[in-house]
Amino acid sequence: MSLRPWLGLAPIGLLAALALGGCDNKSAQSQAAPPPPPVTVAQPVKRTVTDWDEFTGRFEAIEEVQVRARVGGFVNSVEFKDGAIVHAGDLLYIIDPRPFEAVVLQAEGQLADARAKGELAKRDLERGLNLVQTSAVSEQVVDQRRQALQAARAAETQAEGTLKAAQLNVEFTHVLAPITGRISRHLVTPGNLVQGSEGGATLLTSIVSLDPIYIYFDVDEATYQRNSKLWFEGRRPSSRDTANPVQVTLTGETKPLHEGKMDFLDNRLDVSTATLRSRAIIPNKDLSVLPGQFGRVRIIGSSPYEALLIPDSAVATDQSRKIVFVVKDDNTVEARAVTLGPLDDGLRVVREGLKAEDHVIVDGLQRARVGAKVTPKMAQAPADSKPAAGDKPAAADKPASGAKP
Incomplete structure (x- = not known):
């Protein structure tokens, strides 16, 4: 068998192998040198803040009031809705007033009797004063009648007090809201006996302003x-x-x-x-x-002061330190340790570690590597904020200083 045909094919195979090898080298070179990753940067915002x-x-x-019964008796009705808003003076409970109304009638009768006795004692004294001038009665009788008038007036005063106390008890049978606010649920239902202040007042409900x-x-x-x-x-x-x-x-x-x-x-x-x-x-x-x-x-926590602020999402944690990533003039990334303050209207106050002209990475942190190059793009500034440095704000689509378009 002749080998000439096979020898003729050898150069062709060699050329094909060399061509494939050249393609692999170009592909390896393109994978070894990717373009710098894109990131979004922004300058710190400077404004007056308060801690x-x-x-x-x-x-x-x-105001908080526990509504209790001031007189004892049976509850006739509950006049409010549980959990409603009530106003001062609104009727809440009605306790049976009839026993107290009867006491009022008795007190009125006692007062009328005391007033009648007082009037009689007054007339007796006046007659005694006229008779003593003619020696028809002695001075002793006049003194006795004067004392009787004073006792009658004291009894009248006592009867008036008894009547006022009885009238108050009748008034207390209508339990009123002492303040305006929201009332709790009723703790006593109609038909139950409640105790007044003399025997440990029963709690009826409560009100809070x-x-x-x-x-x-x-x-x-x-x-x-x-x-x-x-x-x-x-x-x-x-x-x-x-x-x-x-x-x-x-x-x-x-x-x-x-x-x-x-x-x-x-x-x-x-x-x-x-x-x-x-x-x-x-x-x-x-x-x-x-x-x-x-x-x-x-x-x-402080008086107003000028501060630099950045988005809170731009802050990273390195063990116990807080850091931000800053793009330098040559488009390389630098990590800066910062001292942070409180949030103010969605932005984080930076007390130390940043300058007004720094370009901080606010988006694309996962693509940034310290010392590596990036392709920065300036973020759109909020409408109510201004950059901390520079005479004019940077355009939204303009690259940061040193970046290639």
Whole structure:
């Protein structure tokens, strides 16, 4: 068998192998050098902010009344709806008034008798005074009649008091709401016997006021000392003599929707918790907040100051440090340790670690690597904010300094 045909095919196979090898080399080179990943950067926003201290508080009613029976007797009727809003003077219960009305009649009769006796004693004294001038009666008789008139007048006064007490008992059979607020359920149903104040008054229901409403919270000792120092330096008004503003966030709310003012600070710290009991007063026009609810209380913790702010999503955690990624002029990424402050209108205050002209990565953190190059793009600035540095804000589609379009 001749080998000439096979020798003729050898160069063709070699050329094909070399061509395939060249394609693989080009593919490997293209995979080894990908373009810098795109990221979105923004300059810190500079604006005037105020620090707020946050505490957990509980709402309590400004006025709370336990409605009790002031006279004993059988309950005739309940005149309110459980859980309704009642106003001061509204009728709540009716206790059988007939026994007390009978006592009023007796007291009226006793008063009439005392007044009649007093009138008779007065006339006897007048006659005695006329007769003593002619020596028809002695001075002793006149003194006796004068004493009888005084006793009659005392009996009349006593009878008047008895009548007023009896009339009050009749009035107390109609139990009225002492304050305006939301009433609880009725604890006594018609037909039951209740005790008055003489024998341990029966609890009938309770009422709590709702508008405005108190919220109590405890301030820790460190915060109290810091605020006291700011007050001595004239950088923060004291809540003892100034109604400092307060913001409250209820459970389920994402931002403070209730505003009020400071109303009270206690005169000592609790020895067991080292906290100072504080109180704010909050308007509650829609009556949506009830006593016993919890809320997050924010109270001013500083005077207004200029600060740099960045989106909270731009902050990363490196063990115990908070860091942000900054794009330098050569488009390489640098990690900066920062000291953070509170959130202000959705942005995080940066106390230390950033400059006004820095470009912070706000989107694409997962694609950034320290020391590696990136392709930065300036983020669109919010309508109500301005960059911290520069005469003009950067355009939304313009690359950061040093970036290639």
